[in-house]
Amino acid sequence: RKEVEQDPGPFNVPEGATVAFNCTYSNSASQSFFWYRQDCRKEPKLLMSVYSSGNEDGRFTAQLNRASQYISLLIRDSKLSDSATYLCVVNPEYSSASKIIFGSGTRLSIRP
Amino acid sequence: DVKVTQSSRYLVKRTGEKVFLECVQDMDHENMFWYRQDPGLGLRLIYFSYDVKMKEKGDIPEGYSVSREKKERFSLILESASTNQTSMYLCASSLPGLAGADTQYFGPGTRLTVL
Numbered sequence: 001r002k003e004v005e006q007d008p009g010p011f012n013v014p015e016g017a018t019v020a021f022n023c024t025y026s027n028s029a030s031q032s033f034f035w036y037r038q039d040c041r042k043e044p045k046l047l048m049s050v051y052s053s054g055n056e057d058g059r060f061t062a063q064l065n066r067a068s069q070y071i072s073l074l075i076r077d078s079k080l081s082d083s084a085t086y087l088c089v090v091n092p093e094y095s096s097a098s099k100i101i102f103g104s105g106t107r108l109s110i111r112p
Numbered sequence: 113d114v115k116v117t118q119s120s121r122y123l124v125k126r127t128g129e130k131v132f133l134e135c136v137q138d139m140d141h142e143n144m145f146w147y148r149q150d151p152g153l154g155l156r157l158i159y160f161s162y163d164v165k166m167k168e169k170g171d172i173p174e175g176y177s178v179s180r181e182k183k184e185r186f187s188l189i190l191e192s193a194s195t196n197q198t199s200m201y202l203c204a205s206s207l208p209g210l211a212g213a214d215t216q217y218f219g220p221g222t223r224l225t226v227l
Contacts, residue, residue, distance in 0.1 A: 008152070043202060043218035044155070087154070098145070098168055100216070104154035 003027060003101050004090050010107040013078060020074040021106045023088030033064055033071045036087040038105065044087055047073075075108075083110045115139070116219035118203055124225045131190040133222050135203030142208040144186035145216065146170075146178060148199040155202065161186055162208065193226045200224075 006023045013019045025033075033050035048055065050062040050071050061074040071090075075082055088103035119134035137144065143162050147155040147170075157170030159178040167178050175197060179187045186205075190197055200223050204216040 004154075043220050044216075045218070046215050098143075098157065098160040098162070098170065100157075102147075102155040104152055 003092075004088055004103040006086075006088050006103040006106045008104060008106060010109050012109045012111060015078060015080060015110055015112055017078050017110075018074065018076045019078055019108065020072055021086065021108075022070045022072045023090075023103050023106075024068075024070045025088075025090045025101075026069070027090070027092045028066075028069060030069075030090045030092045032091040033062075034089040034091075035060075035062060035071075035073050036089055036102070038085045038087055040084070044102075047086070078110045080110050080112065083108060116203060116205055116217050118201075118219040118222050120222050121220060122223050122225075124227065125190075125193050126227050127194060129190075129193050129226075131193050131224065131226075133188040133190075133201055133203075133224070135186045135188070135205075135219055136184050137186075137203075137205040137217070137219075138184065139205065139217070140183065141205035141217075142183070143206040144180065145204040145206075146176075146186065146188045147202045147204065148172070149202055149221075150199050158188065193224075195226050198224060198226045 035047040036044040037047040038044040050064050054063045059076045063072045085105040085107045087105045091100045093099045116137045146158045149155050160168045161180040177189045202221045203219040206216045
């Protein structure tokens with residue numbers, strides 16, 4: 001089993017729709033979690049951190065479920081500009097940046 | 113605004129050539145990373161450096177070496193390029209310790225093709 005798993009997609013949804021995708025992780029002791037966004041042929045950029053209580057940033061909501069070992073990303077009122085690959089990132093050791101594990105990404109395509 | 117630059121966006125080399133990929137960051141970050149990204153495999157860490165002249169092997173260091181002589185510059189070296197090293201190479205930097213665990217800033221990537 002991969003340490004961090006994501007559905008590769010692609011998710012193809014109409015503009016204005018709500019879309020959600022999950023990411024599972026295998027190390028139950030993992031400490032911190034993030035979503036990165038990667039546009040086509042560009043570098044990954046931090047979208048948001050994921051906190052235990054869940055957090056929201058505009059149209060984006062991130063949730064953590066420690067019991068089932070997954071994090072989720074919900075995008076409401078999707079825009080064409082949301083089309084990208086979303087990378088789930090897990091840090092199993094809170095103090096060590098070198099242990100960060102990137103998922104292989106979920107591709108999202110928003111159609112007009 | 114953090115800026116991480118990489119020496120080339122596209123590079124084509126022949127099997128057996130020695131290849132240098134350069135990365136420079138302007139934010140005085142202690143941590144620097146080299147990843148490769150391949151379809152379906154995500155980003156995989158090749159090497160990590162947490163200070164000048166300090167390095168740590170990542171998950172896939174075989175066939176690669178690194179050099180960090182100055183804080184702002186981290187070089188990845190392919191001693192003898194092979195076709196299975198054809199990939200997108202991404203450099204990143206971050207702050208040390210707990211802060212570094214949160215956010216990595218990436219360069220634009222170098223797409224290397226080895227013929």
